[in-house]
Amino acid sequence: MRKQRCRMAWLACLAGTMFAMATMSLKAGETSGSDKVVLGDASLTSGIPGQGPLKLDEIRRFLADPANHRTLEVILPMGLSAGAQNIYIPEDNLLTRAKIELGRQLYFDRRLSADNTVSCADCHHPDEAYTRHTRFGVGIRGQTGNRNSPVSYNRILSRAQFWDGRAASLEEQAVGPIANPIEMGNTHEAAVQTVKNIPGYALQFKKIFDDGVTIENIGKAIASFERVIVTGPAPYDYYEPLRNFERQFADYLEDLDDFKSEEPELYEKYMAVKKAAAAHPMSESARRGRELFFSDKASCTACHTGANFTDEKYHNLGVGMDKPNPDLGRYNVTKQEKDKGAFKTPTLRNVALSAPYMHDGSQKTLEEVVEWYARGGHPNPYLSKDIRKLNLSAQDKKDLVEFMKALTGSFPKVEMGRLPQ
Numbered sequence: 001m002r003k004q005r006c007r008m009a010w011l012a013c014l015a016g017t018m019f020a021m022a023t024m025s026l027k028a029g030e031t032s033g034s035d036k037v038v039l040g041d042a043s044l045t046s047g048i049p050g051q052g053p054l055k056l057d058e059i060r061r062f063l064a065d066p067a068n069h070r071t072l073e074v075i076l077p078m079g080l081s082a083g084a085q086n087i088y089i090p091e092d093n094l095l096t097r098a099k100i101e102l103g104r105q106l107y108f109d110r111r112l113s114a115d116n117t118v119s120c121a122d123c124h125h126p127d128e129a130y131t132r133h134t135r136f137g138v139g140i141r142g143q144t145g146n147r148n149s150p151v152s153y154n155r156i157l158s159r160a161q162f163w164d165g166r167a168a169s170l171e172e173q174a175v176g177p178i179a180n181p182i183e184m185g186n187t188h189e190a191a192v193q194t195v196k197n198i199p200g201y202a203l204q205f206k207k208i209f210d211d212g213v214t215i216e217n218i219g220k221a222i223a224s225f226e227r228v229i230v231t232g233p234a235p236y237d238y239y240e241p242l243r244n245f246e247r248q249f250a251d252y253l254e255d256l257d258d259f260k261s262e263e264p265e266l267y268e269k270y271m272a273v274k275k276a277a278a279a280h281p282m283s284e285s286a287r288r289g290r291e292l293f294f295s296d297k298a299s300c301t302a303c304h305t306g307a308n309f310t311d312e313k314y315h316n317l318g319v320g321m322d323k324p325n326p327d328l329g330r331y332n333v334t335k336q337e338k339d340k341g342a343f344k345t346p347t348l349r350n351v352a353l354s355a356p357y358m359h360d361g362s363q364k365t366l367e368e369v370v371e372w373y374a375r376g377g378h379p380n381p382y383l384s385k386d387i388r389k390l391n392l393s394a395q396d397k398k399d400l401v402e403f404m405k406a407l408t409g410s411f412p413k414v415e416m417g418r419l420p421q
Helices: 001-025 056-064 079-086 097-107 171-178 189-195 201-206 216-229 235-248 255-264 265-278 284-293 366-375 394-405
Strands: 036-037 073-076
Touching: 001 056, 001 073, 056 097, 056 201, 056 284, 097 201, 171 189, 189 201, 189 216, 201 216, 235 265, 235 284, 284 394, 366 394
Parallel strands: 036 073
Antiparallel strands: none
């Protein structure tokens, strides 16, 4: 009976883990069946094959392939896959390869700006973790605002966008900067006309959208591209299944030879998980940080929760609230008193790559961020109830930083050139 209970428990525990690892056996981006695709590989983001600027003949051949217009059923990579229930793809903007490719081109095209100097990528660049390492985003004529550029990856798990959530969708967010006077400084009307005048774009919009080039369709294309930019598995994602197995079934693992002879199938699966974790190691410090992160002592999961390590909500951490005229964040959208100084919780995936931090870019390192939380933020009447002083040792703080570094996975390879002439 004990052996049977052991086997049933193992099977239940292994089910989710082995499914996640099975998806990794598919090359990310490779189809499994007709139109299923695992996000994360270059197959969706490497552009139309060829060299140099996109030629009309190349675009025509790409558009002529029916496979590029079929709706894709997406599978998230290991790690993010635990949040699959939060995938948001609007019914009026389903993903296709052609739409993603069009969005890729527009994302990197500076001709959407008033003076041809700024693209989406200039504030959310692949080489800088889809953000910028400047304190504030830099727009046309070197203008800056008062907020740090938020990351543009893992947006497939998010609805409202911007630090204050003023855009209800990724589609709405995608076209906002085009008309912002200190970002791309254009008008929507002028941007639409520019796109219409480029033959390669006109050809694609005509084929992909019934109503051709509109600002709404420009937003849909860019949003489609951004939705397939996701983070790959991190050391944490390989360690977590191993940790769970070893904690739940420690007594059964004391004698591996006995376990191997009695449960050979389960033993092989366990060894596969162990091997994967060893190939993507998580340091002892990071492991201690993991225990702290999920504990009441550090209470990080009050906001950074779920597969993407964000509750997608808005919190006042006290950042910038000591200024005479602080940025009121979410309050500017809702006009509700409780939202003063509140900003959206960012994802912690790949956070080690996206410095500086906080909505105003005021904190240069993860060490500074941890110190801010340990101090309990800056007191103000609207401080989140989840922000309090933390009794953390110097080692605790180092361990938390190491854990956040262990949330770093790969980005898909993206073609940044190859735009229509």
